[in-house]
Amino acid sequence: MHDALTRAGRALRLALLIVLALLFLIPFYLLVRNGLATERDITAPGWTLFPHTLQWSNLTEVFRDPNLPLGRTLLNSTLIAVSTTLGTVLLASLAGYGLARIPYRRANVVFYAILGTLMVPAAVTFVPSFVLVSSLGWISTLRGLVIPTLFSAFACFVFRQYFLGFPKELEDAARVDGLGYWRTYWRIVVPNARPVFAAVGTIVFIGAWNAFLWPLVIGQDQESWTVQVALSTFTTAQNLNLHELFVAAGVSIVPLVVVFLLLQRYIVAGVERSGIDD
Amino acid sequence: MAAPGAGPRSLGARLLGPQRRNLWFWLFVGPFAIGLGLFTYVPLAWSVYLSFFDAHNTVSPAGSDFVGLGNYGAMLGDAAFLGSLGTFVLFTAFIVPATYVLSLALALMVNRLRFARAFFRSVFFLPTACSYVVAAVIWKLSIFNGVRFGLANTVLGWFGADQTAWLSTTDPPWYWLVIVTVRLWLQAGFYMILFLAGLQRISPQLYEAAAVDGARPGWQVLRHITLPQLRATSVAVVLLLVINAFQAFDEFYNLLSDARGYPPYARPPLVYLYYTALGRDQNLGLGSAGAVILALIIAVATVVQARWFGLGRKEE
Numbered sequence: 266m267h268d269a270l271t272r273a274g275r276a277l278r279l280a281l282l283i284v285l286a287l288l289f290l291i292p293f294y295l296l297v298r299n300g301l302a303t304e305r306d307i308t309a310p311g312w313t314l315f316p317h318t319l320q321w322s323n324l325t326e327v328f329r330d331p332n333l334p335l336g337r338t339l340l341n342s343t344l345i346a347v348s349t350t351l352g353t354v355l356l357a358s359l360a361g362y363g364l365a366r367i368p369y370r371r372a373n374v375v376f377y378a379i380l381g382t383l384m385v386p387a388a389v390t391f392v393p394s395f396v397l398v399s400s401l402g403w404i405s406t407l408r409g410l411v412i413p414t415l416f417s418a419f420a421c422f423v424f425r426q427y428f429l430g431f432p433k434e435l436e437d438a439a440r441v442d443g444l445g446y447w448r449t450y451w452r453i454v455v456p457n458a459r460p461v462f463a464a465v466g467t468i469v470f471i472g473a474w475n476a477f478l479w480p481l482v483i484g485q486d487q488e489s490w491t492v493q494v495a496l497s498t499f500t501t502a503q504n505l506n507l508h509e510l511f512v513a514a515g516v517s518i519v520p521l522v523v524v525f526l527l528l529q530r531y532i533v534a535g536v537e538r539s540g541i542d543d
Numbered sequence: 544m545a546a547p548g549a550g551p552r553s554l555g556a557r558l559l560g561p562q563r564r565n566l567w568f569w570l571f572v573g574p575f576a577i578g579l580g581l582f583t584y585v586p587l588a589w590s591v592y593l594s595f596f597d598a599h600n601t602v603s604p605a606g607s608d609f610v611g612l613g614n615y616g617a618m619l620g621d622a623a624f625l626g627s628l629g630t631f632v633l634f635t636a637f638i639v640p641a642t643y644v645l646s647l648a649l650a651l652m653v654n655r656l657r658f659a660r661a662f663f664r665s666v667f668f669l670p671t672a673c674s675y676v677v678a679a680v681i682w683k684l685s686i687f688n689g690v691r692f693g694l695a696n697t698v699l700g701w702f703g704a705d706q707t708a709w710l711s712t713t714d715p716p717w718y719w720l721v722i723v724t725v726r727l728w729l730q731a732g733f734y735m736i737l738f739l740a741g742l743q744r745i746s747p748q749l750y751e752a753a754a755v756d757g758a759r760p761g762w763q764v765l766r767h768i769t770l771p772q773l774r775a776t777s778v779a780v781v782l783l784l785v786i787n788a789f790q791a792f793d794e795f796y797n798l799l800s801d802a803r804g805y806p807p808y809a810r811p812p813l814v815y816l817y818y819t820a821l822g823r824d825q826n827l828g829l830g831s832a833g834a835v836i837l838a839l840i841i842a843v844a845t846v847v848q849a850r851w852f853g854l855g856r857k858e859e
Contacts, residue, residue, distance in 0.1 A: 271760075274761075278652050278655070279656075281652065282652050282653070282656070282663055285649070285667075286663060286666045286667070289666055289667055289669070289670065289728065289732075290666060291686075291694075292670070292673075292678065292681045292682075292686070292728065293669070295681050295685045295686065295694065296677075296680075296681055299684075299685055307685075307692065308690075308692050309692060310691040310692060312692055312693070312694055312697035356574055356575045356578065357575060359571045359572070359574070359575065360571060360572045360574075360575035360576065362571055363567070363568050363570075363571030363572040364572060367564055367567050367568040367571060368564055369560070369564060369565055369568040372568065375572060375576060378576070379575075379576065379579060382579060382583045382584075384841075384842070384845055385583060385587070385838065385841075386786050386789050386790050386841060387790055389587075389834050389835075389837050389838040389841065390583060390586055390587065390590075390834075391813070391816070391817075391834075392590060392816055392820045392827065392830045392831055392833075392834045393586030393587055393589050393590030393593075393831065393834060394582060394586045395820070395821070396586065396589055396590065396593060396602040396827060396831070397581075397582070397585060397586045397589060397602075399602055400602045400603065412578075412582075413582040415578060416575060416578040416579040416582055416583070418579065421575060445567075446567045446571070447567075447570075450571075471671065471672060474674070475673075475674035475675070475676075477674065477675060477676055477792070477793045477796075477797075478792050478793065478813070478817075482817075482821060493674050493676045493677075496676045496677065496680060497676050497679075497796070497797050500679070500680060500683065500684070500797065501800065501801050501802045507684060510680060510684070511680070511684075511685075514676075514677045514680045514681070517674075517677060518672060518673055518674075518677055521672040521673075522669070522672050524672075525669070525671075525672045526665075529665060529668070
């Protein structure tokens with residue numbers, strides 16, 4: 266009796282999970298379906314599961330359309346996401362290591378000044394940051410798009426927590442061998458902390474690739490548009506080709522899905538170990 | 544690496560600290576701290592200063608009229624700004640409990656799976672890789688468009704329902720359904736991971752003890768063991784959800800604005816500030832005042848929440 270109930274409960278739970286999983290996958294399916302369909306198949310009255318004709322040429326057409334500078338915006342997004350990720354990981358890991366491992370009388374004051382900015386949502390700083398960046402003359406430049414976003418208190422916090430739990434014996438051995446803080450960091454700490462670098466790097470990369478408000482505000486001429494800003498602009502364009510828009514949107518998530526599938530293990534472990542829920 | 548030579552009490556030696564530790568500390572932490580100060584603290588201070596001036600089209604108060612608290616009075620008397628705060632409150636009241644329940648439910652179900660656990664976890668986490676812009680394209684142009692090729696209207700049509708113009712119907716406000724489902728889809732997986740991490744840390748012995756005491760698996764165990772054990776995770780999740788709701792911009796902007804502009808309904812604070820400060824008017828003084836008011840509200844809300852949840856209190 267009890268056994269049968271448990272088994273029924275388990276089957277019910279599995280069925281519910283499968284339904285939810287399908288619901289979560291539908292948007293991805295629509296992205297692919299509409300990206301490979303003809304314009305007529307997308308807008309025909311009466312929606313069908315599969316388009317009548319698969320139009321693979323959409324994939325190349327979208328890169329040749331002169332009204333849609335997809336290649337350029339993808340290049341901008343790549344430059345921004347890569348430099349943001351490298352810069353953030355470097356700056357935040359150095360600061361996190363210093364805070365965790367170099368004894369300094371006022372280290373706690375510095376740490377709380379950094380942590381305090383986590384409480385300041387971007388909603389509050391975007392007007393003043395725009396004011397600062399525009400007075401520096403950085404509107405529509407790579408500098409303006411990247412540099413102000415490099416100082417992530419969240420990343421610094423995650424690195425500090427990680428280094429606090431890092432086995433001290435390794436570093437002590439390095440110190441005995443006469444290595445200073447700098448060389449200990451580069452030769453001992455970094456190579457042994459690869460998982461946290463991968464986790465923070467991936468989260469920062471996803472955030473930078475998907476960022477919208479800041480690139481919208483700072484990237485004012487078309488030359489400096491990211492792929493997100495471009496997509497957003499096309500959705501309100503008058504002479505819109507839906508199939509092209511869907512291909513462009515699909516292409517824009519490919520880099521992330523690849524990064525994501527390759528590094529998922531680290532993201533999950535990194536989030537779990539980040540200590541944000543402790 | 545010890546500092547040789549210098550007298551033990553000389554100024555230089557004191558600044559460098561024993562074994563030049565102070566120097567090394569600042570070499571490691573300095574670049575980050577300076578950048579953070581420059582791009583967070585300086586803009587905040589600048590914004591407070593600018594909020595006392597009638598600054599249009601300019602970011603420098605020089606040449607603008609000093610208006611004292613005038614901008615603050617204008618903002619607090621502006622029905623549109625207060626309406627934007629109301630929109631935020633409504634949005635938060637929907638999205639925080641909805642995401643909390645969905646992500647916790649996903650975590651509980653995925654956690655108890657015996658097989659295909661990684662598969663389901665990936666499926667629910669995958670939307671994290673999508674931006675609000677991409678999601679808005681799918682929601683606005685494929686699922687919830689008002690015309691007859693939209694998925695939602697097609698499915699409802701099978702049941703004989705009339706077609707709905709989802710994004711422009713304000714009575715009843717169907718656009719809320721569109722806005723809330725986008726965010727749920729995009730963020731539930733991330734919070735599910737946090738809950739999964741929390742569940743992993745609960746000792747199996749607690750469940751064994753509960754079984755010995757005769758607690759029925761299911762609701763009783765959830766209520767008396769699982770939820771109390773997830774308290775720390777829950778506090779963090781709720782705080783993150785509220786902070787993220789305050790920053791709602793992408794989906795509102797991408798779902799509701801079109802070539803004609805932004806409709807007057809459903810503007811959360813960030814969208815409102817965007818149009819005030821960077822719209823046609825470029826009214827940066829007024830926009831700064833709005834940002835400062837918002838900052839104060841958020842600071843108070845954060846402190847109240849921290850007190851309420853006992854954040855930072857020692858665990859018993």
